[in-house]
Every structure is written in C-alpha cells, then in structure tokens.
Amino acid sequence: xxxNEEKKEFRPLIVAFxxxxxxxxxxxxxxxxxxxxxxxxxxxRVPCSGRVNPMFILRAxxxxxxGVIICGCxxxxxxxxxxxxxxxxxxxxxxxxxxxMGIENGRTRVEWCSAAEGAKFSKTMNEFCEKVKSLGENVxxxxxxxxx
Amino acid sequence: MQELINRLKELIADGTVVRAIGWKxxxxxxxxxxxxxxxxxxxxxxxxxGFCGANLSKMMIEAxxxxxxxxxxxxxxxxxxxxxxxxxxxxxxxxxxxxxxGCRGKLxxxxxxxxxxxxxxxxxxxxxxGDGDVTFDTVYGQKKMAYTxxxxxxxxxxxxxxxVIFDEVIGESKDTGDADRFEEVIKIEKMTPEERFAFFxxxxxxxxxxxxxxxxxxxxxxxxxxxxxVKFDSQQKANVDSFEEKMFHIIxxxxxxxxxxxxxxxxRVCPEGIPLHLFNRKFIKDIDDFYGEFQAGKDPEAQSPLxxxxxxxxxxxxxxGRGE
Ligand code: SF4
Ligand code: SF4
Ligand code: SF4
Ligand code: FES
Numbered sequence: 001x002x003x004n005e006e007k008k009e010f011r012p013l014i015v016a017f018x019x020x021x022x023x024x025x026x027x028x029x030x031x032x033x034x035x036x037x038x039x040x041x042x043x044x045r046v047p048c049s050g051r052v053n054p055m056f057i058l059r060a061x062x063x064x065x066x067g068v069i070i071c072g073c074x075x076x077x078x079x080x081x082x083x084x085x086x087x088x089x090x091x092x093x094x095x096x097x098x099x100x101m102g103i104e105n106g107r108t109r110v111e112w113c114s115a116a117e118g119a120k121f122s123k124t125m126n127e128f129c130e131k132v133k134s135l136g137e138n139v140x141x142x143x144x145x146x147x148x
Numbered sequence: 149m150q151e152l153i154n155r156l157k158e159l160i161a162d163g164t165v166v167r168a169i170g171w172k173x174x175x176x177x178x179x180x181x182x183x184x185x186x187x188x189x190x191x192x193x194x195x196x197x198g199f200c201g202a203n204l205s206k207m208m209i210e211a212x213x214x215x216x217x218x219x220x221x222x223x224x225x226x227x228x229x230x231x232x233x234x235x236x237x238x239x240x241x242x243x244x245x246x247x248x249x250g251c252r253g254k255l256x257x258x259x260x261x262x263x264x265x266x267x268x269x270x271x272x273x274x275x276x277x278g279d280g281d282v283t284f285d286t287v288y289g290q291k292k293m294a295y296t297x298x299x300x301x302x303x304x305x306x307x308x309x310x311x312v313i314f315d316e317v318i319g320e321s322k323d324t325g326d327a328d329r330f331e332e333v334i335k336i337e338k339m340t341p342e343e344r345f346a347f348f349x350x351x352x353x354x355x356x357x358x359x360x361x362x363x364x365x366x367x368x369x370x371x372x373x374x375x376x377x378v379k380f381d382s383q384q385k386a387n388v389d390s391f392e393e394k395m396f397h398i399i400x401x402x403x404x405x406x407x408x409x410x411x412x413x414x415x416r417v418c419p420e421g422i423p424l425h426l427f428n429r430k431f432i433k434d435i436d437d438f439y440g441e442f443q444a445g446k447d448p449e450a451q452s453p454l455x456x457x458x459x460x461x462x463x464x465x466x467x468x469g470r471g472e
Contacts, residue, residue, distance in 0.1 A: 017213035102346070105468045109464075
C-alpha cells in the first residue's frame with residue numbers, strides 16, 4: 001500500500017546543461033556549502049552554454065526529461081567571450097518555437113549563474129523543479145519507446 | 149519564352165557561358181524539370197511557363213564548380229536564395245551568368261486537383277507572357293480556372309518582383325502579392341496550447357520523411373546533414389514515433405533560421421502537403437520581433453541574425469508567454 005502511494009507522487013526529471021566555468025562550479029559551491037537542490041536534477045557539463053545544440057534539448061525530452069535548464073555564465077562573462085550571447089538568441093527562438101507547437105511553457109529555462117553563486121544555483125534548481133512538477137509529466141515531447 | 153531561348157543560345161554560341169540551367173518539359177504539362185542545356189538541340193525541350201516554380205539557385209552549387217561559366221535563369225524570389233548562397237560561400241559569383249526571368253506567379257497543380265480537375269491532357273494559358281484564365285483540356289472535357297486561383301500560396305505573399313542580383317533581366321513581371329505572409333502564423337499563435345499541439349500533430353503525422361523539403365531547400369546545403377547521420381538515429385526513413393516528426397521539423401527549420409529566404413520551395417515539394425512554411429515563418433517573425441526586421445538574401449553582405457548578437461538581447465524567458 002505504502003509502496004503504491006510512493007509511486008504516485010510525481011517527481012520530475014530535470015536535465016541541467018551547465019557551463020563548466022560558471023554554473024558547474026556554482027553547483028559545486030552549492031554542494032560544498034551544503035545548500036540542497038533536488039536529486040532529480042541531472043547535471044550535464046558542457047564547455048560553454050554556446051555548446052548546447054537544440055538537438056540536445058529535444059533528445060533530453062525524448063529520453064524522459066520533464067524539464068531542461070541551460071545554465072551559463074552571465075552575459076559578458078563567458079569564458080569564450082561570446083558563446084552565451086549566441087546561446088541566448090538560439091534559445092529564445094527555440095523556446096518560442098516549442099511554445100508555438102503547443103509544448104507547455106516553463107519546461108525550458110535559461111539561467112545565468114556564476115561560480116560564486118552557489119545559493120542562486122540551489123534556489124534556481126528548487127524553483128525550476130517546483131515549476132516543472134506543477135506542469136506534470138512531459139508527454140508532448142516524449143517518445144513512448146523510451147518509457148519503461 | 150522564345151526571347152529567353154534565343155538569348156541563352158546566343159550566350160553559349162558567343163562563348164560567354166558554356167551551359168545554361170533552365171527548365172525542360174516533364175512527362176506531364178504541369179511538371180517541368182530543372183535541367184542543363186548545352187547544345188542547340190537541347191533547347192527543343194526548354195520551357196518556361198507558369199509551372200516552372202522550381203528554384204534553380206541550388207543547382208548552381210554544383211554548376212559553379214564546373215569549368216567555365218553557367219547561365220542560370222532565376223525568378224525574382226530565386227535571386228534571394230542565390231544571394232544567400234553567395235553569403236555562405238556556397239557558389240562562386242564569377243562562374244554564374246544570372247538571367248533574371250520575369251514572373252507573374254507560379255502555379256500549383258494541387259489547386260486544380262482540389263477543384264476537381266482530373267485527367268489532364270494539355271494546359272493552355274500558362275505562358276509567361278499570357279494573361280487571363282488557364283484552360284485544361286481533360287479526358288472529361290474542357291475546364292477553366294482563374295490564374296490567381298491556381299497560384300502557389302507563396303506567390304500571394306511574394307516579396308516583390310525585383311531581382312536582387314542579376315546580369316540581365318528578360319521578360320515582364322506582374323505583381324501578385326495580395327496577402328500578409330504572417331497571417332497564418334498569427335492565427336496559430338492565437339490558439340490555445342492544446343489546439344496548437346493538436347494542429348501540428350495532425351499535420352506532422354503525415355510526414356513520410358522523404359527529405360524532399362530538405363533536399364530542395366537552397367539553405368540546406370550542408371555536405372554532411374544531421375539527418376543523414378547514423379550517430380543520432382535521426383535519419384529514420386519513416387517516423388515511428390511522433391517525437392521524431394517534431395524533432396525533424398523543429399531542427400530542419402531551426403537550421404535554416406536566419407538563412408531561410410522564405411522562397412517557399414519546401415512547402416511546394418512536400419508530397420504530403422505539410423505547410424512547412426509555418427515553421428520557417430514563425431522563426432522569421434520572431435527574428436523580426438526580437439532582433440529587428442531581416443530578410444535573408446536581400447543583401448549578401450548582411451550578417452545573419454543567428455550569427456550575430458547585441459549586448460542587451462531579449463532573454464529566452466521573455467521570448468515565451470508573450471500572448472498571455
Ligand atoms: S517533404 Fe514533406 S513528407 Fe517529405 S520529409 Fe519533408 S515534410 Fe516530410
Ligand atoms: S526552408 Fe523552405 S522557404 Fe526557407 S529557404 Fe528552404 S526551401 Fe526556401
Ligand atoms: S537540415 Fe540542417 S544539417 Fe541538414 S542540410 Fe539542412 S541545415 Fe544542414
Ligand atoms: S563559458 Fe560559460 S557560457 Fe560560455
């Protein structure tokens with residue numbers, strides 16, 4: 001009985017693409033400062049937010065993610081100077097297209113977070129998880145073959 | 149048309165060009181095909197009429213690598229694609245002799261079929277110089293349709309009849325634009341998310357992944373296309389899951405965002421009649437809204453919006469929920 005109840009509670013799976021130089025370090029800081037963020041956040045380290053190909057995001061959704069967040073250095077602080085400026089344009093267009101196709105707003109997000117902002121990282125992840133949780137399971141961008 | 153043939157023959161005869169790219173008669177009166185012409189007798193099959201919708205600019209990627217110059221016939225909208233190919237270093241301008249050909253709108257045989265016209269034997273009234281109705285001689289007798297009723301949707305939202313790049317212009321054009329090209333996109337934006345999702349699902353589920361939309365697109369000229377790669381299992385022949393349909397269409401349109409000239413070829417060639425322009429135009433509209441109006445191919449020197457940025461660009465979170 002209690003096992004069934006446990007199963008019912010929806011825990012969103014979040015994929016976070018984190019830039020190696022800022023947000024990934026930010027996540028590290030959050031950890032070493034003992035700030036918590038949900039265990040359902042799976043971090044994938046990328047060299048720069050500019051490395052995030054729209055295909056990565058769609059694939060994450062396909063394989064069962066309920067929300068995808070991209071974290072990079074603050075505009076002006078990208079370690080490759082301009083990667084996040086390009087990422088900002090790409091993601092703006094991609095998110096708008098997903099909305100246009102009827103995918104719920106709020107499943108995707110971009111957040112700028114520096115290596116010193118461990119607290120911001122933890123807060124962002126908690127908020128994002130709550131948001132995605134309220135949206136429920138990702139059905140519209142999933143692939144039934146990837147469900148078990 | 150005769151003037152165009154004569155001029156092309158002349159250009160080959162006097163050595164200005166080695167060959168020409170134009171359209172030749174197809175097996176039916178409504179499906180002329182893009183073709184190379186070299187010898188005088190090749191021109192016996194040359195045709196340029198209302199059904200020559202095919203954009204020949206992409207053929208210049210190959211032709212511009214051949215020895216000697218190639219004359220290419222480009223309609224006003226095709227010249228935008230050609231400019232974009234120059235911008236992307238896919239064609240060598242020096243190897244092209246561009247003949248800007250006049251256009252009074254190109255035709256869509258599907259519109260005749262939808263109007264119940266079947267068993268077509270021959271068609272008249274589609275000449276480039278013509279005026280007035282189109283007459284179909286069918287096995288069930290003669291049928292007539294107004295030229296504009298038969299026109300491709302893209303011609304109703306034509307960018308204009310000026311050739312943006314050419315060496316010479318042959319033939320007259322007639323204005324055909326009588327609709328707003330963002331009208332359909334705005335209509336979809338106004339639907340609820342559920343309606344939008346259902347709409348795209350029903351459209352995209354028709355896709356047979358023939359890749360015709362990609363193959364015809366002048367902006368899709370990558371030597372190695374992501375949809376041919378085995379690595380991402382993105383090259384499936386048929387979509388086995390609705391995810392793949394969405395993925396293919398989002399990525400295809402995304403890859404040409406900022407480079408798509410809205411030439412309309414993708415929607416024209418889709419055998420399933422999927423309105424691919426709805427994706428491209430959504431990106432075009434967003435780019436115009438977010439980063440300022442931009443027409444790909446208008447100026448071969450202009451920076452594409454996705455390879456550019458400003459310090460205070462819109463944040464992705466502000467790109468969504470604008471209608472709420
Ligand atoms: S041309 Fe049409 S059917 Fe073919 S891949 Fe493109 S959208 Fe699908
Ligand atoms: S995406 Fe379609 S409209 Fe845009 S350039 Fe390619 S074929 Fe033309
Ligand atoms: S779909 Fe993308 S990778 Fe393929 S040819 Fe077009 S732009 Fe290139
Ligand atoms: S290095 Fe962090 S966003 Fe580019």
